[in-house]
Amino acid sequence: MSVLIYVELDNGSIKKTSLEAVAYGAKVAEKTSGQAVALALGKAENTELEKAGRYGAAKVLHAADAKLEHENSLAYADALVQAAAQEGSKIIILPKSGLGDAMAARAAAKLKAGIVSGVTALPETDGGFKVTRSIFTGKAFATTEIKSDVKVLVVRKNAVEIDEAGLTGGNAAVEAFQPALRDSDFTASVVSVEKADSELSLTEAEIIVSGGRGMKGPEHWQPLIDLAKALGAATGCSKPVSDLDWRPHHEHIGQTGIKVAPNLYIACGISGAIQHLAGVNGSKCIVVINKDPEAPFFKAADYGIVGDVFDVLPKLTEAAKSLK
Amino acid sequence: MKILVCITNVPDTTAKISFTDNDTKLNKNGVQFIIGPYDDYALARGVELKEQNGGSLTVLHVGEADAEPQIRKALAIGADDAIRVNADPQDSYFVAAQIAHIASQNNYDLILMGRESIDYNSGVVHGLVGEMLGIPSYSPVMKLDLDGSNATITREIDGGKEILKAPLPLVLGCQEPIAEWKIPNMRGIMTARTKPLNVVEPVSVDDMTVPQTYQLPAPKGACKMIPASEAETLIKLLQTEAKVL
Numbered sequence: 001m002s003v004l005i006y007v008e009l010d011n012g013s014i015k016k017t018s019l020e021a022v023a024y025g026a027k028v029a030e031k032t033s034g035q036a037v038a039l040a041l042g043k044a045e046n047t048e049l050e051k052a053g054r055y056g057a058a059k060v061l062h063a064a065d066a067k068l069e070h071e072n073s074l075a076y077a078d079a080l081v082q083a084a085a086q087e088g089s090k091i092i093i094l095p096k097s098g099l100g101d102a103m104a105a106r107a108a109a110k111l112k113a114g115i116v117s118g119v120t121a122l123p124e125t126d127g128g129f130k131v132t133r134s135i136f137t138g139k140a141f142a143t144t145e146i147k148s149d150v151k152v153l154v155v156r157k158n159a160v161e162i163d164e165a166g167l168t169g170g171n172a173a174v175e176a177f178q179p180a181l182r183d184s185d186f187t188a189s190v191v192s193v194e195k196a197d198s199e200l201s202l203t204e205a206e207i208i209v210s211g212g213r214g215m216k217g218p219e220h221w222q223p224l225i226d227l228a229k230a231l232g233a234a235t236g237c238s239k240p241v242s243d244l245d246w247r248p249h250h251e252h253i254g255q256t257g258i259k260v261a262p263n264l265y266i267a268c269g270i271s272g273a274i275q276h277l278a279g280v281n282g283s284k285c286i287v288v289i290n291k292d293p294e295a296p297f298f299k300a301a302d303y304g305i306v307g308d309v310f311d312v313l314p315k316l317t318e319a320a321k322s323l324k
Numbered sequence: 325m326k327i328l329v330c331i332t333n334v335p336d337t338t339a340k341i342s343f344t345d346n347d348t349k350l351n352k353n354g355v356q357f358i359i360g361p362y363d364d365y366a367l368a369r370g371v372e373l374k375e376q377n378g379g380s381l382t383v384l385h386v387g388e389a390d391a392e393p394q395i396r397k398a399l400a401i402g403a404d405d406a407i408r409v410n411a412d413p414q415d416s417y418f419v420a421a422q423i424a425h426i427a428s429q430n431n432y433d434l435i436l437m438g439r440e441s442i443d444y445n446s447g448v449v450h451g452l453v454g455e456m457l458g459i460p461s462y463s464p465v466m467k468l469d470l471d472g473s474n475a476t477i478t479r480e481i482d483g484g485k486e487i488l489k490a491p492l493p494l495v496l497g498c499q500e501p502i503a504e505w506k507i508p509n510m511r512g513i514m515t516a517r518t519k520p521l522n523v524v525e526p527v528s529v530d531d532m533t534v535p536q537t538y539q540l541p542a543p544k545g546a547c548k549m550i551p552a553s554e555a556e557t558l559i560k561l562l563q564t565e566a567k568v569l
């Protein structure tokens with residue numbers, strides 16, 4: 001029996017969260033005495049796809065059909081189900097993202113499979129298949145038993161510890177895969193795609209520097225961007241900041257925005273309202289810079305600086321630059 | 325135009341979460357329940373589209389009777405009628421199967437809901453419903469306009485957005501800024517009292533997943549404060565102590 005893992009491509013490269021999903025899938029395969037098979041859809045070089053082997057995939061199925069080049073959750077879900085049938089996979093794993101959830105949902109309905117999204121740790125497999133996931137936007141966890149024969153898991157970032165240096169896998173074999181595509185999955189036409197290119201995506205980023213209303217206005221963002229650059233970080237913001245159009249909507253973090261789980265989250269002039277915390281409580285380390293010592297964010301922080309962001313940020317940027 | 329808006333009944337975003345019965349049940353004591361914030365966006369856009377295009381808007385909730393104040397609120401905001409599937413749902417698959425069952429009898433042009441519920445955060449119900457009905461589903465939708473039997477959808481993608489044109493019927497998971505949340509007015513509240521709220525029994529669905537226990541995260545340790553005058557020392561600490569740089 002095999003474990004099938006969907007890996008998401010970004011301009012021909014496997015996303016980091018997808019490599020984590022492969023590592024997760026390989027561990028599940030070990031527990032269930034199966035092998036891990038990855039599925040990639042869209043254009044990519046074999047030399048890139050082989051990398052999934054390092055994270056434990058025995059092989060990678062690759063569908064390079066031009067129709068799959070543009071993200072299409074309907075067709076992708078169809079391809080996923082066909083790959084699962086070919087490989088006899090009873091466990092299907094996807095990385096948590098808008099696309100991952102959409103594909104997982106459609107595949108689960110096709111397969112009459114139990115689906116659990118937001119998984120935070122490896123499953124328990126003694127006496128039933130049990131997984132733990134994040135609920136109430138990070139305020140709690142639930143352990144759930146999946147009863148169905150086929151199981152679909154959508155896993156969060158950091159669901160499994162990866163020791164990059166200790167990875168033992170070699171290159172995976174890449175196998176061409178040709179799913180049958182259905183016209184009904186292509187009824188929508190893509191009018192336009194806008195992507196901030198070269199920008200690091202928030203869900204993939206290991207470090208995020210984020211700004212709130214305390215940044216005072218879009219024209220004052222440069223010190224924050226400078227720190228982000230010096231740290232190789234992505235930039236985020238609070239909801240009022242994107243509501244006011246100081247920053248683009250896709251940077252909005254929190255309960256009603258993007259949920260992030262970086263190693264390091266640096267909050268600049270953000271008060272730490274519960275709805276904002278809900279989007280960042282998966283972070284490993286939180287730094288808060290706020291001029292108000294009573295700001296609620298300090299209660300959720302690992303390190304805090306009470307001070308003016310416009311004094312503190314340049315100092316941090318200087319120190320970060322001299323790191324390298 | 326026939327629109328269905330599916331709403332969840334969830335703890336308010338500021339609610340303190342705890343569990344009872346040996347950590348097998350949410351402690352609802354003192355918790356205020358609201359229409360899911362994302363569902364509230366879907367509802368607001370649904371009402372606007374109905375006003376522009378004519379037709380009807382039905383609001384659907386799969387859950388127990390304690391959700392009725394929230395269902396009435398949706399009626400006050402502008403839904404014409406409501407359906408409550410009387411069940412204590414245990415997972416997304418069950419909820420989706422109920423929605424798909426109701427939808428299969430009613431030929432809705434648009435089925436709107438939030439991109440995810442804020443209690444279980446799965447974000448999979450729209451996809452499940454779409455597949456169960458054999459129609460496309462898209463999420464998260466930030467902008468939705470109708471032009472006859474076609475919808476123009478702006479969808480958030482990783483690091484940006486895409487615009488799609490797709491024929492109805494569709495299932496859409498919504499988020500801001502698709503519309504502004506609507507607050508019911510007095511007239512809405514009065515008329516909502518007499519709008520139909522039909523309670524139906526669920527169709528049976530195999531148990532796909534069964535919740536076992538709930539846990540709270542480990543409490544956070546104390547925050548280490550660094551004087552602003554020595555801000556630069558933070559970077560060293562992040563590198564050597566927290567080991568995140």
Ligand SMILES: Cc1cc2nc3c(=O)[nH]c(=O)nc-3n(C[C@H](O)[C@H](O)[C@H](O)COP(=O)(O)OP(=O)(O)OC[C@H]3O[C@@H](n4cnc5c(N)ncnc54)[C@H](O)[C@@H]3O)c2cc1C
Pocket residue numbers: 211212213214215237238239240241252253254255256257268269270271272273274275276279289290291292295307308309310337361
């Ligand atoms: C249903 C619902 C959902 C929501 N979802 C989200 C969400 O997803 N994400 C989100 O972020 N919010 C969300 N909110 C809003 C949330 O409640 C807060 O209003 C918001 O997070 C506050 O943003 P802020 O911290 O940037 O602004 P403020 O609360 O105004 O805080 C600004 C902070 O900056 C500090 N400051 C000011 N000047 C300086 C300076 N010079 N140097 C240092 N510090 C300074 C102040 O002390 C203050 O703490 C939601 C609200 C609701 C009701």
